Amino acid sequence: xxxxxxxxxxxxxxxxxxxxxxxxxxxxxxxxxxxxxxxxxxxxxxxxxxxxxxxxxxxxxxxxxxxxxxxxxxxxxxxxxxxxxxxxxxxxxxxxxxxxxxxxxxxxxxxxxxxxxxxxxxxxxxxxxxxxxxxxxxxxxxxxxxxxxxxxxxxxxxxxxxxxxxxxxxxxxxxxxxxxxxxxxxxxxxxxxxxxxxxxxxxxxxxxxxxxxxxxxxxxxxxxxxxxxxxxxxxxxxxxxxxxxxxxxxxxxxxxxxxxxxxxxxxxxxxxxxxxxxxxxxxxxxxxxxxxxxxxxxxxxxxxxxxxxxxxxxxxxxxxxxxxxxxxxxxxxxxxxxxxxxxxxxxxxxxxxxxxxxxxxxxxxxxxxxxxxxxxxxxxxxxxxxxxxxxxxxxxxxxxxxxxxxxxxxxxxxxxxxxxxxxxxxxxxxxxxxxxxxxxxxxxxxxxxxxxxxxxxxx
Ligand code: NDP
Numbered sequence: 001x002x003x004x005x006x007x008x009x010x011x012x013x014x015x016x017x018x019x020x021x022x023x024x025x026x027x028x029x030x031x032x033x034x035x036x037x038x039x040x041x042x043x044x045x046x047x048x049x050x051x052x053x054x055x056x057x058x059x060x061x062x063x064x065x066x067x068x069x070x071x072x073x074x075x076x077x078x079x080x081x082x083x084x085x086x087x088x089x090x091x092x093x094x095x096x097x098x099x100x101x102x103x104x105x106x107x108x109x110x111x112x113x114x115x116x117x118x119x120x121x122x123x124x125x126x127x128x129x130x131x132x133x134x135x136x137x138x139x140x141x142x143x144x145x146x147x148x149x150x151x152x153x154x155x156x157x158x159x160x161x162x163x164x165x166x167x168x169x170x171x172x173x174x175x176x177x178x179x180x181x182x183x184x185x186x187x188x189x190x191x192x193x194x195x196x197x198x199x200x201x202x203x204x205x206x207x208x209x210x211x212x213x214x215x216x217x218x219x220x221x222x223x224x225x226x227x228x229x230x231x232x233x234x235x236x237x238x239x240x241x242x243x244x245x246x247x248x249x250x251x252x253x254x255x256x257x258x259x260x261x262x263x264x265x266x267x268x269x270x271x272x273x274x275x276x277x278x279x280x281x282x283x284x285x286x287x288x289x290x291x292x293x294x295x296x297x298x299x300x301x302x303x304x305x306x307x308x309x310x311x312x313x314x315x316x317x318x319x320x321x322x323x324x325x326x327x328x329x330x331x332x333x334x335x336x337x338x339x340x341x342x343x344x345x346x347x348x349x350x351x352x353x354x355x356x357x358x359x360x361x362x363x364x365x366x367x368x369x370x371x372x373x374x375x376x377x378x379x380x381x382x383x384x385x386x387x388x389x390x391x392x393x394x395x396x397x398x399x400x401x402x403x404x405x406x407x408x409x410x411x412x413x414x415x416x417x418x419x420x421x422x423x424x425x426x427x428x429x430x431x432x433x434x435x436x437x438x439x440x441x442x443x444x445x446x447x448x449x450x451x452x453x454x455x456x457x458x459x
Contacts (some may be wrong), residue, residue, distance in 0.1 A: 007033045009325075010124045010133035012116035012270065015042020017302030017314035018139030019100055021321050023107040028326040033133070034104060035126045037115035041093075041100045043141050043303070044311040050096065051089050051162045052182060056343045058085045059189035063345075067380040080190060082167040089162070118271035121295050125271075135297050135325060138277070138285055139318070140270065142263040142303035147174065151235030154242055155257040158183065168192050168256040172244045174232050176203040178342050180260035181215065185345035188224050195225040195252055197232055197244065201459040204342065208354040208403040209458040210369065214387045215405055218346055221383055227252075265304045282306060289332040290324050291317055299325070308335055339417035341410030346384060349413030352401035352420050355391050356457040364394030366426070368446035374407055375437055388442050390426065397425040402443065412440045 009025045011018045014036035026032045039046045068075045104111055114126040123132050144157035156164075158179050169192060173184045176198035188194045196203075196219075202212040203219075203226070216226055230246040235257055237243075244252040265284040272279060278286045278294040284306035291299045299321050302314035316333055323331040339351035358365045368390040377384055386406025392399050402416045419429070434441025 005122060005132040005134050007031045007110075007131060007133040009033075009135045009137060010116075010131055011035070011137045011139055012118075012124060013042065013139040013141060013266075013302075013304070014040040014100070014104070014111070015139060015141045015302060015314070016044050016311045017141075017318040018042070018137065019104060019318075020315045021137055021139065021301060021318035022109045023103060024319060024322040025326050026107040026109050028322060030326055032108070033110040033112055033131060035112040035114055035116040035124065037113070039097050040104065040111065041097050045096050045100065046093060047159050047162055049311055051093055052158070052186075053343060054089045054092065055085065055162070055186045056182065056345075058089075059186040060345065062189045062191070063382070067376070067382060070380040080167075082164075082190070086163060115269075117269065118275045118277070118298075121275045121297060135299065137318075137321060138267075138270065138272075138293070138298065138300040138304055139302045139314070140266040140304045142265050142306070142309065144179075144259070145262045145264045146259045147232055147261050149232055149234050151237060151242075152259070154235045154237035155259045157259055161258055164256075168254070170241070170254040171195075171256045171258060172197060172242070172252045172254040173258045173260055174198075174244070175260035175262070176200065176205070176226075177260060177262065178204070180258075181219070181342060181344040183258060183260060184219065184224050185222075185343075188219075188222055189345060193254075194223075195227060195254070197227050197230060197246060197252065199229065199231050201228050204348075206354075207342075207348065207350060208389060208391075208401065209356060210387065210389055211348055211350065211403050211405045212458055214371075214385075215342075215344055215346070215348065218384065218405070219344070222345070263303065263309070265306050267304055280306075290330060291321050291333065307333075308338055310338065310340055313338060337417060337420045339413050341413070343410070346386070346406050347409045348403075348405050349409035349411070350401070350403045351413055351417040352399070353391055354401060354403070355389070355455065358391045358393070358400050359455050362393050362395065362400070365400075366392040366394045367450040368392065368426075368448070369450055370442045370446050372439075372442065374439055376407075386439050386442075388439075388446070390429070390443070390446060392426045397427055399424050399426055399429060404443075406439060408439060412443070415440075416443060 008030035009032045011022045011034040014034050022032045022034045116124045119125045146152045173196045184194050204212050234245045241255045242257045267283045285300035301317035303309045320331040320333045323329040342348040370388045389403045391401035432444040434444045
């Protein structure tokens with residue numbers, strides 16, 4: 001490694017992608033520094049996946065207490081203490097933050113506190129010091145995007161939703177993506193009155209249409225009001241709370257308004273333009289198949305590149321970067337059959353092609369579906385169903401997509417993603433013995449093809 005520079009690698013941003021890349025690069029013998037202007041751990045650990053999932057667990061207890069009665073527990077819904085949940089969640093985030101710092105230190109990575117700014121292609125300024133490095137990795141993530149409407153400053157985003165001083169009595173969630181449906185579910189289960197405003201006809205654009213329709217039905221059944229096909233035009237705020245106005249003249253009152261209208265790459269003020277690193281119209285760093293930017297010694301991974309914005313993908317991109325640059329093994333990130341989950345209530349697990357995408361790509365598509373009341377709810381009487389769907393290439397028999405809405409969907413679909421990665425066929429699914437009695441066994445016992453019909457994608 002070169003002594004010409006202070007470091008072999010300087011990483012800007014200590015989130016999932018940056019931390020993984022720095023640790024692995026250090027393990028490969030590189031002298032590595034990483035800078036961070038917030039807390040080590042990034043969006044996933046500090047203000048995303050982990051704290052959100054803890055709130056999802058917390059909120060789900062309402063269902064569990066209610067369901068317990070049918071199983072002989074004379075339970076009354078206990079009082080809920082939002083402050084305690086938030087304090088306990090914060091404690092766990094502090095613990096994880098400490099673990100991440102420890103991992104970096106143990107790997108010999110130097111942690112530099114502060115915001116990094118590129119001043120030339122080999123130099124990063126943090127505060128009043130500048131460090132030189134042979135390679136620079138940009139891993140600065142993304143931040144919530146608020147609609148550009150009057151009064152937007154009165155709306156919170158997922159950042160603030162995780163730390164509210166108290167639970168809102170009424171909340172309006174604007175947007176219908178991952179974050180919107182997850183937080184709508186959390187607040188509704190904790191007892192808030194929740195309204196959602198979305199601009200399309202259905203939630204979760206890009207997911208399989210059956211899941212989109214099924215989730216909206218399930219959320220409405222829980223009392224979440226989903227208002228479709230309207231755009232927010234302004235937010236007003238007074239002592240009584242907020243009023244959200246839409247383009248069709250409606251007004252929604254609430255204590256709190258949350259914008260969950262997407263995220264934008266964190267690339268402003270990084271000095272990228274000055275050193276020749278190109279970004280696109282959203283500010284995402286442009287990279288080639290190896291995560292290399294338009295400057296040959298500068299790479300970028302994770303949400304700041306706006307490829308597939310998921311933590312495990314950022315980790316994978318960080319790992320591929322290290323293989324490419326430090327291990328003599330040029331490796332492109334593989335985006336095929338990446339599974340993902342939405343921790344809505346009920347949750348979603350999905351991998352592979354949606355029916356709509358498969359029909360665009362394949363001459364013949366076979367569809368298998370199953371909708372059933374989970375065994376648990378035969379006693380509770382809860383009006384909740386699980387839905388599973390297989391999308392199969394009718395010519396090769398290969399399973400192209402597995403989609404599930406229902407309890408444990410994320411846990412179930414992770415395993416199926418291995419099968420899809422291996423190119424499993426429907427015949428191989430059928431030859432697999434189920435585990436009884438589970439919901440998951442349904443994925444290997446679906447035998448009846450859906451009748452062929454004209455497929456109309458949802459909006
Ligand atoms: P998404 O892109 O999933 O959703 C954004 C939502 O905002 C969509 O419903 C979109 O509508 C709507 N929207 C965007 N612009 C406007 C507008 N101008 N007016 C009205 N509505 C608008 O973003 P999220 O913020 O929910 O999540 C960001 C990313 O974080 C996701 O891409 C995901 O990869 C990641 N994530 C993953 C999670 C997981 O794995 N469980 C959990 C949370 C986040 P439309 O559909 O019409 O575009």
